[in-house]
Amino acid sequence: MKYYKPATFEEAIALVAGAEGVTRILAGGTDVLVQMRSDIITPDTLIDIKAIPGTHEITRTEDGGWRLGIAVTGAEMSEHPELGRDWPGVVEAMDLIGSTQVQGRATPVGNLCNGSPAADSVPAMIAAGAVVTVTGPEGSREIAVDEIPVGPGKTSLAKGEIITALTLPPRGAQGGDAYLRFIPRTEMDIAVVGCAVNLRLNGDVITEARMVLGAVAPTAVVVHAAADALVGRTLDEDALSALSDLAEASCNPIDDKRGTIKFRTHTAGVLARRAAKIAYSRAKGAKA
Amino acid sequence: MVDVALWSGLRPLVGGRDSVAVEGGTVGEILDALRRNYPALVPTLDAGVSVVVDGRVIASSLTEPVKPDSEVVLMMRLKGG
Amino acid sequence: MALDSSKTTGFKYVGTRPNRPDGLDKVTGRAKFGADAYAPGMLHAAIKRSPHAHARIVKIDTSKALAMEGVKAVVTRADFATGLEGEFGDILENVMAGEKALYDGHAVAAVAATSALIARDAIKAIEVEYEILPHVTDVDAAMQAGAPVIRADAADASVPEGLHPNVVRYYESGHGDVEAGFAEADLVVEDHFLTEATHQGYIEPHACLGTLGSDGKGELWCCTQGHWYVQKVCAACLGLETSQLRVTASEIGGGFGGKTTVFIEPVALALSRKANRPVKLVMTRSEVFRASGPTSSTSMDVKIGMKKDGTITAAQGTFRLQGGAFPGAPCEMTAMCAFAPYDLKHVHQVGYDVMSNRPKQAAYRAPGSPMAAFAVESVIDELCGQLGLDPIDTRLKNASREGTRASFGPTWPRIGLVETLEAVKAHPHYAAPLKKGQGRGISCGFWFNHGGETAVSLALSEDGSAQVAVGTPDIGGSRASMALMAAEVLGIPYEDIRVTIADTATLGYNEISHGSRVTYASGLATIKAAESAVQKLCARAAAKWGIPEDAVYWEDGYAKPSGPNAGDFEPLHIDEITATMGATGGPICGHFEATPEGAGVSFAAHIVDAEVDPETGKTSVVRYTVVQDAGKAIHPTYVEGQFQGGAAQGIGWALNEEYIYGADGRLQNAGFLDYRIPVASDLPMIDTVIVEVPNPGHPFGVRGVGETSICPPLAAIANAVSNAVGVRMRQLPMRPSRVLEALESAADG
Amino acid sequence: MSKTHVTTKVNGDEVEFLCDPRETLLDVLRDRLHLTGAKEGCGTGDCGACSVTVDGRLVCSCLILGVEAEGKEIGTVEGIAEGETLHPLQQKFIEYAALQCGICTPGILVATKALLEKNPDPSESEVRYWLAGNLCRCTGYDKIIRAVMDTAAEMREAS
Numbered sequence A: 001m002k003y004y005k006p007a008t009f010e011e012a013i014a015l016v017a018g019a020e021g022v023t024r025i026l027a028g029g030t031d032v033l034v035q036m037r038s039d040i041i042t043p044d045t046l047i048d049i050k051a052i053p054g055t056h057e058i059t060r061t062e063d064g065g066w067r068l069g070i071a072v073t074g075a076e077m078s079e080h081p082e083l084g085r086d087w088p089g090v091v092e093a094m095d096l097i098g099s100t101q102v103q104g105r106a107t108p109v110g111n112l113c114n115g116s117p118a119a120d121s122v123p124a125m126i127a128a129g130a131v132v133t134v135t136g137p138e139g140s141r142e143i144a145v146d147e148i149p150v151g152p153g154k155t156s157l158a159k160g161e162i163i164t165a166l167t168l169p170p171r172g173a174q175g176g177d178a179y180l181r182f183i184p185r186t187e188m189d190i191a192v193v194g195c196a197v198n199l200r201l202n203g204d205v206i207t208e209a210r211m212v213l214g215a216v217a218p219t220a221v222v223v224h225a226a227a228d229a230l231v232g233r234t235l236d237e238d239a240l241s242a243l244s245d246l247a248e249a250s251c252n253p254i255d256d257k258r259g260t261i262k263f264r265t266h267t268a269g270v271l272a273r274r275a276a277k278i279a280y281s282r283a284k285g286a287k288a
Numbered sequence B: 001m002v003d004v005a006l007w008s009g010l011r012p013l014v015g016g017r018d019s020v021a022v023e024g025g026t027v028g029e030i031l032d033a034l035r036r037n038y039p040a041l042v043p044t045l046d047a048g049v050s051v052v053v054d055g056r057v058i059a060s061s062l063t064e065p066v067k068p069d070s071e072v073v074l075m076m077r078l079k080g081g
Numbered sequence C: 001m002a003l004d005s006s007k008t009t010g011f012k013y014v015g016t017r018p019n020r021p022d023g024l025d026k027v028t029g030r031a032k033f034g035a036d037a038y039a040p041g042m043l044h045a046a047i048k049r050s051p052h053a054h055a056r057i058v059k060i061d062t063s064k065a066l067a068m069e070g071v072k073a074v075v076t077r078a079d080f081a082t083g084l085e086g087e088f089g090d091i092l093e094n095v096m097a098g099e100k101a102l103y104d105g106h107a108v109a110a111v112a113a114t115s116a117l118i119a120r121d122a123i124k125a126i127e128v129e130y131e132i133l134p135h136v137t138d139v140d141a142a143m144q145a146g147a148p149v150i151r152a153d154a155a156d157a158s159v160p161e162g163l164h165p166n167v168v169r170y171y172e173s174g175h176g177d178v179e180a181g182f183a184e185a186d187l188v189v190e191d192h193f194l195t196e197a198t199h200q201g202y203i204e205p206h207a208c209l210g211t212l213g214s215d216g217k218g219e220l221w222c223c224t225q226g227h228w229y230v231q232k233v234c235a236a237c238l239g240l241e242t243s244q245l246r247v248t249a250s251e252i253g254g255g256f257g258g259k260t261t262v263f264i265e266p267v268a269l270a271l272s273r274k275a276n277r278p279v280k281l282v283m284t285r286s287e288v289f290r291a292s293g294p295t296s297s298t299s300m301d302v303k304i305g306m307k308k309d310g311t312i313t314a315a316q317g318t319f320r321l322q323g324g325a326f327p328g329a330p331c332e333m334t335a336m337c338a339f340a341p342y343d344l345k346h347v348h349q350v351g352y353d354v355m356s357n358r359p360k361q362a363a364y365r366a367p368g369s370p371m372a373a374f375a376v377e378s379v380i381d382e383l384c385g386q387l388g389l390d391p392i393d394t395r396l397k398n399a400s401r402e403g404t405r406a407s408f409g410p411t412w413p414r415i416g417l418v419e420t421l422e423a424v425k426a427h428p429h430y431a432a433p434l435k436k437g438q439g440r441g442i443s444c445g446f447w448f449n450h451g452g453e454t455a456v457s458l459a460l461s462e463d464g465s466a467q468v469a470v471g472t473p474d475i476g477g478s479r480a481s482m483a484l485m486a487a488e489v490l491g492i493p494y495e496d497i498r499v500t501i502a503d504t505a506t507l508g509y510n511e512i513s514h515g516s517r518v519t520y521a522s523g524l525a526t527i528k529a530a531e532s533a534v535q536k537l538c539a540r541a542a543a544k545w546g547i548p549e550d551a552v553y554w555e556d557g558y559a560k561p562s563g564p565n566a567g568d569f570e571p572l573h574i575d576e577i578t579a580t581m582g583a584t585g586g587p588i589c590g591h592f593e594a595t596p597e598g599a600g601v602s603f604a605a606h607i608v609d610a611e612v613d614p615e616t617g618k619t620s621v622v623r624y625t626v627v628q629d630a631g632k633a634i635h636p637t638y639v640e641g642q643f644q645g646g647a648a649q650g651i652g653w654a655l656n657e658e659y660i661y662g663a664d665g666r667l668q669n670a671g672f673l674d675y676r677i678p679v680a681s682d683l684p685m686i687d688t689v690i691v692e693v694p695n696p697g698h699p700f701g702v703r704g705v706g707e708t709s710i711c712p713p714l715a716a717i718a719n720a721v722s723n724a725v726g727v728r729m730r731q732l733p734m735r736p737s738r739v740l741e742a743l744e745s746a747a748d749g
Numbered sequence D: 001m002s003k004t005h006v007t008t009k010v011n012g013d014e015v016e017f018l019c020d021p022r023e024t025l026l027d028v029l030r031d032r033l034h035l036t037g038a039k040e041g042c043g044t045g046d047c048g049a050c051s052v053t054v055d056g057r058l059v060c061s062c063l064i065l066g067v068e069a070e071g072k073e074i075g076t077v078e079g080i081a082e083g084e085t086l087h088p089l090q091q092k093f094i095e096y097a098a099l100q101c102g103i104c105t106p107g108i109l110v111a112t113k114a115l116l117e118k119n120p121d122p123s124e125s126e127v128r129y130w131l132a133g134n135l136c137r138c139t140g141y142d143k144i145i146r147a148v149m150d151t152a153a154e155m156r157e158a159s
Helices: A009-018 A032-037 A074-079 A088-095 A109-111 A123-127 A225-230 A238-252 A261-283 B010-013 B029-036 B039-048 C022-026 C087-093 C115-125 C137-141 C178-184 C227-238 C265-275 C284-290 C331-338 C371-389 C391-398 C415-426 C480-490 C516-546 C574-579 C636-655 C713-727 C737-748 D025-032 D088-095 D105-118 D124-133 D144-158
Strands: A002-004 A021-028 A046-048 A056-061 A065-068 A133-137 A140-144 A148-149 A164-169 A177-184 A192-202 A205-214 B002-005 B019-023 B049-053 B056-058 B072-076 C043-049 C055-059 C071-076 C109-111 C129-132 C167-175 C187-194 C207-212 C216-220 C245-249 C278-284 C297-306 C312-322 C347-354 C438-447 C453-458 C466-470 C497-500 C552-555 C558-561 C589-594 C600-611 C617-628 C686-691 D004-010 D015-018 D053-054 D058-059 D073-077
Touching: A002 A109, A009 A021, A009 A133, A009 A164, A009 C558, A021 C297, A074 A088, A088 A109, A088 A123, A088 A177, A088 A192, A088 A261, A109 A123, A109 A164, A123 A164, A123 A177, A123 A192, A123 A205, A133 C115, A148 C071, A177 A261, A205 A238, A205 A261, A225 A238, A238 A261, A261 C737, B002 B010, B002 B029, B010 B039, B010 C167, B019 B029, B019 C216, B029 B039, B029 B049, B029 C516, B039 B049, B056 C071, B072 C331, C022 D088, C022 D105, C043 C115, C043 C265, C055 C109, C071 C265, C087 C227, C087 C265, C109 C115, C109 C265, C137 C297, C137 C312, C137 C347, C167 C331, C178 C297, C178 C312, C187 C371, C207 C265, C216 C227, C216 C265, C216 C497, C216 C516, C227 C245, C227 C265, C245 D053, C297 C331, C297 C371, C312 C331, C312 C371, C331 C347, C331 C371, C371 C391, C371 C438, C371 C713, C391 C415, C415 C438, C415 C600, C415 C617, C415 C686, C438 C713, C466 C516, C480 C497, C516 C558, C516 C574, C516 C589, C558 C574, C600 C636, C600 C713, C617 C636, C617 C713, C636 C713, C636 D144, C713 C737, D015 D025, D025 D053, D053 D105, D058 D105, D088 D105, D088 D144, D105 D124, D105 D144, D124 D144
Parallel strands: A002 A046, A021 A046, B002 B072, C043 C278, C216 C245, C312 C347, C466 C497, C617 C686, D004 D073
Antiparallel strands: A056 A065, A065 A164, A133 A140, A133 A164, A177 A192, A192 A205, B002 B019, B049 B056, B049 B072, C043 C109, C055 C129, C071 C109, C167 C347, C187 C297, C207 C216, C207 C278, C297 C312, C438 C600, C453 C466, C453 C589, C552 C558, C600 C617, D004 D015, D053 D058, D053 D073
16 A cells, blocks of 8 residues: 655645545545455555645634634534534534544545445435535535435545535525434444534524435435425424424434334434424524 | 252253262362263363352352252353443 | 461451552553454454354355455364264354354354455455244243244253253252142232343453464463363364363453353464464454343242241242253253242252254353342242232241252251341341332342362562462452461562463363452462461571471461470561572472352342432432341452442343344344343442351352342332332333333233 | 654653654554553544643544654653652542542543643533543442542642
């Protein structure tokens, strides 16, 4: 295995484009090193992007959104004084991954590129409308987060392309997001089901709604019908029931060591209700 | 003679009796007498047994004294974690 | 002079809570565990393992591995002794497969190389041709007609005719007439219970560093619960004389029974012999799960009859234990422990030891007993519930006590179950109100405890301090307990005693640290060794004073004349005697070698409150209390630690821990990510009550404490969850999906 | 084989080593620098026994490559005590019997020291969640949590 620590994205992209065999980008390494240790993947080329300027920064964008460098860790997101006020669901989702130790290294972009259907931060980022900047030899483009994963362990990135930034949109007024996952223990497990909800209100009435489920299909599931079910009404019992039913109906899970089809489907409905309530109260001004 | 109580899995090997009487003043002598008088018990005894004498589990000591009126019970050898 | 220091009260040191002697090393990172040893010229080893659950090994081609730069030796089964039978034959077969790979993870070859990375690369270059055979991993399936035969002729003489060859041992015991007993009952409950295999989950993987020469002399460093046993097994597997192999036990990073046997040490030694260099071999976590010794999975049927007043009229149990690809599942322990807490006129218990294509089970903390308690105590809880009886009063009414007949035959000596149950009843936890969604469970638990071969040596230094060499690896603070007991006898401060775990060259044979035997047996031997030193100290004083030896007694570190008739002499302090010992007869030492046969059984009862999320089936343990008879707590803090640790492992077993096998017979969760042991945020504080009903077989009354604490939790938590959700939980682990199904069935019913 | 030269600081001391890029920081600490206080319990970031700090940030050393240590400051259990004076956490862990076998202890000490530096007054629940990635199989965590809470209280009083 060859290890490179490029000083610029241009250098990194040239390395990625020119590398033979298996290439991996190293940010936090909390997935790549586990895969190496478990003999699942041994990259021929490992490109450590953490020396590239800006990769550790969290900055406000001009329009009031947030731009995150690709080496920004979960711990840095949680510690940021303002990010969590705007996007508590995204920050919480990231914070749920692994231990305190893993938080010191793990990055949302790594979580995304690992391509796990159970990645916690991904449903939250999709619900928030996050966008990544993908850069390759031909230049850069902005892509919605939900277009990156295409299947377990697979992304839509072409050879030579890497993600160079993550952008969260401006939170705006009367918005709130939340992410919940179900695990058997209190910590340290992979999500059996995850659910992110992002709402905007006008008074008590919902004007925008996005719900995204994790670990119930090969990739995160955007429940498009959630908007139809919620927009124009308050989050009353009927709305919660409808949302819960939609969540269950959107599941296409597998039976595996972490959960059954039946359990995942049922629990997706439970989490949908619970996450929606939190997002709703946040949109109404509750502190995260 | 000392009465030696057997666990029920052994009873078919001694004609269905739940205990047998043998001569012996120590655990070792009793086990020897069992081997002599009841050859069908030999594989079990070889696999390892504990002998409970008056409520005390004797795991391996053959020199432990046994009185004629002692309560003697054969038990499979204990193992622990 | 007082040679027998037996007492159960009036202690000066015993029962206090001093700092442990190895504390500083362990908080500074200096303590040397299994993987922390290095030797000049050392090689690193790795093991090639079968990916198949059951396969004939057709051919192993090691040529590509041997050709790799840095590879110094490769071994297969051909590099080990031949003709071994019985226990050692099974261990060797498990250490390195012969004709067949018997489970996913079974070792088939090993490599030693100049670095760990090269060794890992080299095992990938070993090519193994397998002929895959049908497999079975479930206990009930393995007993059925037509199930693949793991090994023909493995059954011993205990197995009745007509059973599947995978049933390799059979145990049956009891007394009375259970059918007559059931006829007397007002209510009979019969149920079927299942538990999955769990792993001890020690955080330190197996590790060793071995050196073996062509002269047959060897040195081995390893983390083990019993290095004399390792010595014996390795010598057999490699065809050595036992005494030519010196084994040193490292600090041990948890064992819980899982380090009572041998998995990798003979491999390191075989590689070392071939390469003529020291070889270090460390298991990965995945190897630990796949190829060390988890506990048995079980399938159990229990039937108990009870009168309306709570009297148990009869009890019957059938316990089927899956023990992996070798005989040895502790079915007889399960059967014997099952009804031990109860005084039963009619009782009958049967145990089956069943082989399957899984790793060879190893002991895990009171092996076999927790599963039995799960089944039996669940049925008793059900009976109490249906008859409207108090669960503690009912257990007290039927409790085993001195003079009653044990379910496995003999008459009980002095035991502490009644005192334990009364302490539960008196505990505020038992009467505390429950919140909505919560349930309370209680359960008894029983374990035998053990004595075993033990040798201890104690030497006094000129300054009057003492060093004690014991042969039982310290797995939970036992050096502190030994020092306390030696201090008590010698009458010198705890701090003046240094306790060391000796290597196999310096003491006689010591049985493994298992069966909760260390504080009992090594403790007894330490007391006896100290008494023998005291006798010599008294003799030196007598000689100095010119009086008979029996006119001198020992008190608080001083030799004293035994009365006015003995003469008027100033008491001699220990350091006054040891200062001149070279000139008064030579070094003063004490030693003791025996197989103590006075181990005292112990009982526990646990109270647990569980809260179940009705929407997801997730269980939280919100309050937990352990009550257990310790006989005598030498170092109460470490006794509490054993109680708490056992409870925590039991919580894991009850709720989330399990071996998950795929249809292909491969273990699917060989890591701490998906083998879910409790983490800090999963648990509440664990309250403890130490009951002390002295064991007459130990000078200070010690009973073992390490194992009994894992016996009640499975049932106690199952009872709590059952009471919270209103449905009897009959299968472990009670993972959320299983509890949710129970909730749904309750709603449907 | 091509090895990489790395210069780093461990517990304040500058060290240099050559390592294969596949070696983790844990491999390097143990096998090249012979600092065996950090333990390998899993190698996959699930047990926390290898916990160290890198530039003050708590991490699993099994999830960092040795080559990534270039120019960093590493803190291990061996650097917690100052000379012969134990850190209050070390002292309390001994007094409270917050360890039985002791294999998880180095990782837990490194982790709790990092916690108290960040939050001198944690709740029991905060301590438990902070330590969720540090598995202990012997103690049931009870005495560990008590030792941490009491150390925190004492350090607050002292400061």
